[in-house]
Amino acid sequence: TMMKMLAGVETPSSGEILLDGKVVSLNSTHQAEKQGISIIFQELNLFPNMNVMDNIFIANEYFQRGVINEKYQYALAKSLLERLQLDVDPYAPLGELGIGHQQLVEIARALSKDTRVLIMDEPTSALSQSEVKVLFNVIDQLKRRGVTIIYISHRLEELMEIGDHITIFRDGRFISEREVRDASVPWIIAQMVGDKKKQFDYQPATQGETVLEVEGLTALHQNGGYKLNEVSFTLRKGEVIGIYGLLGAGRTELFKGLIGLMPCQSGRVRLAGRDLAKRSFQQRLKSGIALVPEDRKGEGV
Missing domain, CATH: 3.40.50.300 (P-loop containing nucleotide triphosphate hydrolases)
Known part of the structure; x- marks a missing residue:
């Protein structure tokens, strides 16, 4: 919900959002994107009946004299896909790709915009180990370019590998924050679970027929x-x-x-x-x- 408010999908009931020290109004995704905020949702927002290139540039097309510059979009889409090491023709129907490849197309769409703040909601949920490494390399490149990344994940080892600062929410409330260098996986788990932590005795099942x-x-x-x-x-x-x-x-x-x-x-x-x-x-x-x-x-x- 917090990320949806930052991306303009939902409107907060109270409070303020500051960007570069100034209060901004993010009442729509269009307003958020004008401010340079993009989001990659865990549940993909793609069009399987369209090709890969059209999914990357939908509502963000490049025009030349009032007509979509398809040649430029194709070259840019090809470059974005190669950056993610995804060997797919931009003209390929999206619906023919597996869910992992579709997730990389979603990431390519976010990278195609002039993004200052990139929100990633469980971006590795459908990716293979090798694809996760590629994504982490892209994240490192974006950080070097000055892009701010909000990375949401339940895979704690990912947070420890690529994060600089960890913020923990529980039941819709801010709980704690810490620099990654001062954090540990047990500390993160303790903050996430709180007093609800329970110990369960492991009882192996008896294998039958x-x-x-x-x-x-x-x-x-x-x-x-x-x-x-x-x-x-x-x-x-x-x-x-x-x-x-x-x-x-x-x-x-x-x-x-x-x-x-x-x-x-x-x-x-x-x-x-x-x-x-x-x-x-x-x-x-x-x-x-x-x-x-x-x-x-x-x-x-």
């Missing part, structure tokens, strides 16, 4: 190559299995294949001994298998 069996699951790209290549594993009752991989490794495709949202050319999926291979998405839901999708806004409830 096999519930889910995946054998040789394979899915092909339309242009050749594999989305999934002979993936096999079993999952027992009371067990948690972690799936890890970089962006494009097939994590999302695996889950879509399991629940029937993506066709697989071969392999078997059994739930409690029942073969789900020929069952539809709706039938698999009724069988007791569910999915919390990566793109909560686009595919979730």
Whole structure:
């Protein structure tokens, strides 16, 4: 909410916002951007039916003699994407990109503006480890250019790596602040949690019978190559299995294949001994298998 007020999305009931020591009125996103304030929301605000370039420059187009200078925008978009090490054609449809790449496009859009204050709300939530490193390099470049960055994250190691000053809110109130060099992760956690901290005894679950069996699951790209290549594993009752991989490794495709949202050319999926291979998405839901999708806004409830 605080960041939405700074970005002109919401209007404060009371209080003042000072920029360069002067009180400013930020009653709209347009007013905020005129003051040089941009925000990258955790929930992406992009248009999947438009191309990457149009998403970067929407409502911020470059005109020449009353006509959009598409050649200039293409070159600038290409430069911004290369800066983020994103190998994507600016004319590519945004909807064909994965959620991580879309998040980088959102960041490119913010970088395209004459920004003095850049607010980043959980910008790494859908990024791979290598993409996070690229983003941190960009943040370092912006800091050297004098851009002020407000970075919101629950990943405390990120704050310790790139932050200079930490401010902690709890229940809508300012709690504490400290220079990063004087802070520690335990101190941050204590300030965030306050008196609500509880200790829980870890009780390992007893693993029971096999519930889910995946054998040789394979899915092909339309242009050749594999989305999934002979993936096999079993999952027992009371067990948690972690799936890890970089962006494009097939994590999302695996889950879509399991629940029937993506066709697989071969392999078997059994739930409690029942073969789900020929069952539809709706039938698999009724069988007791569910999915919390990566793109909560686009595919979730």
